[in-house]
Amino acid sequence: MSELNHVACVEDDSDIRSIVELALGDLGGMNVSLFENGAAAVAGMEETAPQMILLDVMMPGMDGLETLSRLRAMPALSNTPCVFMTAKAQPSEIHRYVEAGALGVITKPFDPMTLADQVRDFWNGDGDAR
Amino acid sequence: MNAAPNAHDKMQELRARYLDQIASVRDTVKYFLQLEALGELKDADRAKLNRIAHKVAGSGGTYGYKQLSGAARRVEQLTGPERPRGQALRHALTVLLEEMDALPSITPEPIRKAGMGVPPAPLKSAPGTQLTPQKGPQDPFGGIRQSAAATAPAPARAPEPKPAAIPEAPQPAAAARQPARQAPKPAAPAAANANRPKILIIEDDPIIVDILRTLMQGEFEIVTAEHGRNAEGLIAEEHPDLLILDDDLPGRTGVEILEAFHGNEDLRRTPAIMLTATTDPANVTRALDAGAINYFNKPFDSEGFVEYVRFVLAKAEDTVLIVDDDEAVREMLVAKFEASGLRTAQAESGLAALHVLREMTPALVVLDRMMPGLEGGPVLNELRRTPQSRKTPVIMLTASEHPGDALAWLKRGATDFVAKPFDPDEVVFRGLRAMGRDTAA
DSSP: OOOOOEEHHHHHOOHHHHHHHIIIIIIOOOOEEEESSHHHHHHHHHHHHOOOOESSOOOOOOOOOHHHHHHHGGGTTOOEEEEEEEEOHHHHHHHHHTTTOSEEEEEESSSSSTHHHHHHHHHHGGGOOO | OHHHHHHHHHHHHHHHHHHHHHHHHHHHHHHHHHOOOOOGGGGHHHHHHHHHHHHHHHGGGGGTTTHHHHHHOOOOTTTTTSSHHHHHHHHHHHHHHHHTSSSSSOOSSOOOOTTTTTTTOOOOTTTTTTTOOSSOOSSSSSSSSSSSSSSSSOOOSSSSSOSSSOOOSTHHHHHHHHTTSOOOOHHHHTTTGGSEEEEEEEOSHHHHHHHHHHHHTTTSEEEEEEEOOOHHHHHHHHOOSEEEEEEEOSOOOOHHHHHHHTTOOHHHHSSSEEEESSSOOHHHHHHHTTTTEEESSSSHHHHHHHHHHHHHHHHHEEEEEEEEEEEEHHHHHHHHHHHOOOOEEEEEEEHHHHHHHOOOOOEEEEEESSOOOHHHHHHHHHHHHHHGTTTTOOOEOOOOOOHHHHHHHHHHOOOOOEEEOOHHHHHHHHHHHHHHOOOOO
């Protein structure tokens, strides 16, 4: 398994985006591509070719699930592992996300100090993590 | 983990901005708190409050304010699509306000940013002060100001009088005073109480005790004590499902009693409601920190209080905890149990089950035997070891073909078991039967 060094994150709260950048970039040593909503991700993510996608669930406009289905339609992103970030991590919700093709869920609020580890765990566990 | 100093500064800055945003959320919370009919919020208002609470619930911990997240989560839960519980919501908002007031003012110099769609309130003067929006409770996010005239005077944020959990009703004690003169403890018929939730009231005012007893003894088993010197012993002996606790008690105050429970999981797990004339906000915070789930001020709306008690006790009383690592199995059982009118909680592992069980004691546990990690057996042991759940019925799901296994599980404390692959209706039937419910439906 190759090392994870490029993650894309779609999150509508700009400060949370900054924290993700901080947590994964500054602390985690990864490259981070940030998108402020689903539409921006659909428009621009494919060419950044991330190894993994972090998706906020509740976003104005296109929500996380819809964004994922649009991204999945793109050849370069059709198999890119995706993890949702949500504060509503009921098992039934998680089930929906996994069915939609996500590896699993990172519960909000996340801890910036351990986010990179969490993301790497998903990356290393790949398909069976949830 | 390099670049830490830079990250640290950046984080400080983001945290400061977050506190700014919270100041406007605080205005929102205050706005809602002054509404009288929180139980009848317009749907759009409810949804807005829900969205804001969701946002805070999902972000507070990221900035290091876990308790803020927790308080907001409660508000979020209470503002779902179902009709909000006015009183519970009022309390949840009060707690959230407390949490926001407890936030540090760590901003060296405030950095303005329009957060969450709202111009932030002017905020904080010197480090060490609390968040102090100088704005009155004007509509902080647009569009809801009509629902109740925002006439409350803009508070100068002096230590505000703590909004009583139930501010509406005047003390209805007069009406209830008659029964108060009855014999202080009508002997409870023990047998009839077998399945009723038990409430321990620690209260030295006989009038209050009698009001509560009069209102609740038909539904609940009531045990009372005039002081809490031996609260630990009483709880160990009676295993109440709920504790109602006065603060101003002889010997130890209610808050001191709760604090003494600290470190004892069994004691802490008993939900405790404070019912007291002590209105000092600091005391409210202290009580909630010590684990009280709610804080009611006297004089209190006794009917509303009892409704809240029902609400608290109903949660666990109607909830089936389904523990299985197989998502499909859980979903199937959830659907079946919910079709039978029960609530459900799920856990996908033994550890997750223990986590849920720390928060609540369900009315029934459906427990898979074979799970990765912590298996069903240790969970069963834990259930049986814990006083609150010692009698909780447990249906084991086993895949075993060994005839002796069934007996072994029953001996270990399982109430019943169903072998996999199973008919979900059979699980529900056995579950309802184990709970002593009607299985005909």
